[in-house]
Amino acid sequence: MxxxxxxxxxxxxxAGPVGLAAAAHLHxxxxxxxxxxxxxxxxxxxxxxxxxxxxSPWRYNVDQTAAGLLRDAGWVxxxxxxxxxxxxxxxxxxxxxxxxxxxxxxxxxxTRVVAVTRLGLDRLRTTGRDTTPFLIRLxxxxxxLARAVIDASGTWHTPNVLGAxxxxxxxxATATDVISHALPDVLDADRDRFAGKxxxxxxxxxxAANTLLALAELAEQAPGTKVSWAIRATxxxxxxxxxxADALPARGALGTRLREHVExxxxxxxxxxxxxxxxxxxxxxVTVSDGTRxxxxxxIVSATGFRPDHSIAAELRLDLDPIMGSTRALAPLxxxxxxxxxxxxxxxxxxxxxxxxxxxxxxVKSYGRAPTFLMATGYEQARSVVAALAGDWTAARDVQLxxxxxxxxxxxxxxxxxTDSGGGCCGTPTADTTPVTSGRGLATGISGGLLAAPxxxxxxxTSPGNESAGGCCAS
Numbered sequence: 001m002x003x004x005x006x007x008x009x010x011x012x013x014x015a016g017p018v019g020l021a022a023a024a025h026l027h028x029x030x031x032x033x034x035x036x037x038x039x040x041x042x043x044x045x046x047x048x049x050x051x052x053x054x055x056s057p058w059r060y061n062v063d064q065t066a067a068g069l070l071r072d073a074g075w076v077x078x079x080x081x082x083x084x085x086x087x088x089x090x091x092x093x094x095x096x097x098x099x100x101x102x103x104x105x106x107x108x109x110x111t112r113v114v115a116v117t118r119l120g121l122d123r124l125r126t127t128g129r130d131t132t133p134f135l136i137r138l139x140x141x142x143x144x145l146a147r148a149v150i151d152a153s154g155t156w157h158t159p160n161v162l163g164a165x166x167x168x169x170x171x172x173a174t175a176t177d178v179i180s181h182a183l184p185d186v187l188d189a190d191r192d193r194f195a196g197k198x199x200x201x202x203x204x205x206x207x208a209a210n211t212l213l214a215l216a217e218l219a220e221q222a223p224g225t226k227v228s229w230a231i232r233a234t235x236x237x238x239x240x241x242x243x244x245a246d247a248l249p250a251r252g253a254l255g256t257r258l259r260e261h262v263e264x265x266x267x268x269x270x271x272x273x274x275x276x277x278x279x280x281x282x283x284x285x286v287t288v289s290d291g292t293r294x295x296x297x298x299x300i301v302s303a304t305g306f307r308p309d310h311s312i313a314a315e316l317r318l319d320l321d322p323i324m325g326s327t328r329a330l331a332p333l334x335x336x337x338x339x340x341x342x343x344x345x346x347x348x349x350x351x352x353x354x355x356x357x358x359x360x361x362x363x364v365k366s367y368g369r370a371p372t373f374l375m376a377t378g379y380e381q382a383r384s385v386v387a388a389l390a391g392d393w394t395a396a397r398d399v400q401l402x403x404x405x406x407x408x409x410x411x412x413x414x415x416x417x418x419t420d421s422g423g424g425c426c427g428t429p430t431a432d433t434t435p436v437t438s439g440r441g442l443a444t445g446i447s448g449g450l451l452a453a454p455x456x457x458x459x460x461x462t463s464p465g466n467e468s469a470g471g472c473c474a475s
Contacts, residue, residue: 008145008147009147010148010386011034011150012150012152013150013151014154015037016152016363017046017061018363019152020066021063022385025383027103029392030390031386031390034107034144038112041095042094043095047090050087053083053084054083056375057082058081059080060375062077063382069102078092111140115136115312116136116137116316117135118135123315133147136149148359149358149360152362160302169276171277171280171286172278181301181302182211182303186211186215193299196223197297199225199301200295202230202300203305204233204239208303209255215267216266226268228267228297231271233271234271240256274291305371306369310325318355319355329350330347330352330367347377362381377401380399384397384399
């Protein structure tokens with residue numbers, strides 16, 4: 001077994017958007033690499049929510065180095081202003097990228113990583129650690145060696161539980177038959193599980209909002225479908241978000257449409273509700289209790305977010321923030337308790353570095369339990385980390401994000417258009433939606449930035465019945 005560090009590849013765990021971006025940058029830098037993907041194709045997790053439309057247009061969903069490789073192979077780039085679905089993201093970008101001759105031979109599908117450590121060293125051993133290869137153990141029992149590890153495995157397979165205290169609610173483990181995790185395809189593949197049923201959505205993020213909007217549409221089509229929404233907060237304002245003042249118009253429209261359904265009574269909102277116990281009821285139903293109130297329902301959608309699984313790196317020296325589960329340096333930049341406006345400074349290898357040399361978690365996994373993440377942020381993380389692995393520290397630390405301006409106003413969607421358009425606020429001219437390089441950027445995206453329907457957005461400042469567009473950012 002070859003254990004010369006300089007002869008070994010960089011191993012990327014995960015062939016999702018950020019993992020493939022890292023691979024593209026490694027190729028550009030001339031660094032050998034191997035991508036290990038547990039699924040049977042690229043972006044297996046994205047494929048599972050392929051029916052959902054992102055609220056960010058194509059221009060923010062494509063890594064530019066990866067796009068350069070694709071253009072060289074004759075790829076026609078999608079319209080940058082169109083909002084793709086997850087399925088389109090895979091079919092029109094990620095699968096062609098993974099199939100390039102520069103990429104495909106280096107990607108191994110159906111390959112699950114169960115442990116990452118150092119060859120011959122556990123976490124206690126210090127001497128020679130920085131010159132010892134990484135050992136990656138696969139579920140098949142095979143061991144691979146690497147010069148460095150980029151973990152872009154995401155969080156899709158480790159959703160949070162329903163129980164409000166971070167542990168399963170009483171009875172949750174035995175109620176799995178009635179529980180669906182985030183973003184079920186309620187209008188198509190999963191329709192029969194929800195049509196005509198009493199459905200409860202638990203969660204206050206964008207995944208919950210998308211499912212609620214789809215269920216409201218289903219309720220119009222299928223008599224007997226009843227939709228309830230339970231949140232721990234006393235107000236849904238955080239889920240509604242900036243609405244008209246949102247920097248991404250489609251995300252603003254998401255909150256606007258949800259609020260309208262609640263106010264019209266099409267969605268029954270239950271506030272201050274923390275799931276405590278699930279109890280079987282008659283006819284396959286279940287009662288959901290917060291200790292005081294009880295709801296009787298047929299199906300539950302658990303849209304309570306995700307958490308990272310660092311167990312595969314248990315023998316590495318990680319410096320994890322005790323609250324967020326990200327690196328300690330990144331945590332204060334992404335903490336939702338501190339960033340009510342949804343902003344986060346650009347960051348790269350310095351904020352993603354652990355005491356374990358050569359190991360970096362990037363993408364949504366790097367955010368720990370922070371509920372929002374921007375795909376473009378992951379691409380910049382990949383670029384910065386790979387530049388550092390190549391020894392180009394000037395480029396690694398020149399971290400920038402090309403993000404939409406804050407304060408783009410939007411209102412009610414029209415459901416026959418897939419473009420992202422909207423007016424402006426915060427002193428920005430209405431017609432100006434040009435992206436800018438910003439020192440502070442929106443923290444949102446795959447795990448917190450999905451839209452169920454195509455949108456065209458209009459400026460609420462000129463829409464009937466609206467006195468003003470409202471403010472933006474924080475008051």
